[in-house]
Amino acid sequence: MSARTPDPPLLGERFDEAIRYAVDHHRTQLRKGTQIPYVAHILAVASIALEIGDSEDEAIAALLHDVVEDGGGVDALVEIKDCFGAPVAAMVEANSDSVAQPKPPWEERKRAYVGSIAAKDPAAVRVSIADKLHNARSILSDLERHGDSLWTRFRTDRDGVLWYYGALVGAFDARRPEIGEAACSALDELIRVVGAIRAEAIVTSRFPPAYG
Numbered sequence: 769m770s771a772r773t774p775d776p777p778l779l780g781e782r783f784d785e786a787i788r789y790a791v792d793h794h795r796t797q798l799r800k801g802t803q804i805p806y807v808a809h810i811l812a813v814a815s816i817a818l819e820i821g822d823s824e825d826e827a828i829a830a831l832l833h834d835v836v837e838d839g840g841g842v843d844a845l846v847e848i849k850d851c852f853g854a855p856v857a858a859m860v861e862a863n864s865d866s867v868a869q870p871k872p873p874w875e876e877r878k879r880a881y882v883g884s885i886a887a888k889d890p891a892a893v894r895v896s897i898a899d900k901l902h903n904a905r906s907i908l909s910d911l912e913r914h915g916d917s918l919w920t921r922f923r924t925d926r927d928g929v930l931w932y933y934g935a936l937v938g939a940f941d942a943r944r945p946e947i948g949e950a951a952c953s954a955l956d957e958l959i960r961v962v963g964a965i966r967a968e969a970i971v972t973s974r975f976p977p978a979y980g
Contacts (some may be wrong), residue, residue: 779824782852786828789851793835793844799906801921809902810834816898820950821891828852829859829895837864855891862892863899874923878932885939890946897947897954900936904961907933911968926969933962 790810797806810831817830832852836845845867849857865881866872885893907929910918919926937959944952 779827783824783828783831786831786852789848790831790835793840794838797838801910801918806834809906812902813895813898816901816954817895820898820948820954821894822948823891825853825855826859826891826895829856829863829892830898832856832860833863833895833899836860836867841869842867858889859892859895862888863896875928878928878935882932882935882939885936886942888943890943890948893940893943893947894951897940897951897958900933900940901954901958901961904933904958904965908961908965908968911965916969930966930969933965937962 791807794806794810798804799806799809810833813833814827814830818827821827821830832848835848836842840847845857845861845864848860861867862884865877871877885896888896907918916926919929922929924932937955940947940955940958944955947955
């Protein structure tokens with residue numbers, strides 16, 4: 769059920785253009801280990817961001833959050849700033865674990881990303897929660913369907929993935945007072961999903977516990 773659209777609408781032509789930009793960039797990409805178009809993830813993250821965020825800029829940043837990291841690099845970041853504004857570009861950069869090519873090693877990038885959450889703008893934190901929540905939902909669903917073969921999709925092993933998501937929820941939880949009620953609800957879901965992933969997996973982690 770929907771209500772009447774406000775006048776002016778909450779989402780304008782910039783949002784429409786961001787959808788086109790994101791689809792064009794990710795058109796030939798698939799989700800790891802699947803035949804699912806990568807655009808499905810982009811649209812899902814934008815949907816969550818619309819539910820937990822408080823601006824069109826956050827929704828646009830959600831659509832574009834992987835453009836720089838997935839091959840666009842510095843040139844794409846400049847283009848995003850020119851087309852969609854500095855606040856959007858800042859959120860996209862904050863949600864890119866690397867702008868450089870070639871990328872640093874996986875663990876180095878992920879530790880730096882987790883460490884950066886403490887200083888991110890709350891809007892960028894909300895976009896990150898939206899991204900990681902959809903990823904975690906997908907991991908749990910595929911783990912239940914495919915079992916341990918899932919872990920071969922990643923640039924790390926099972927223990928690395930479990931460490932990373934545990935570290936993320938710990939870092940996000942420290943920002944809880946600043947991100948708003950709706951984002952806190954999404955964070956609570958992320959914590960539940962990460963817990964379910966850990967319960968499904970046999971944990972013999974080489975990393976120290978990150979939370980809980």
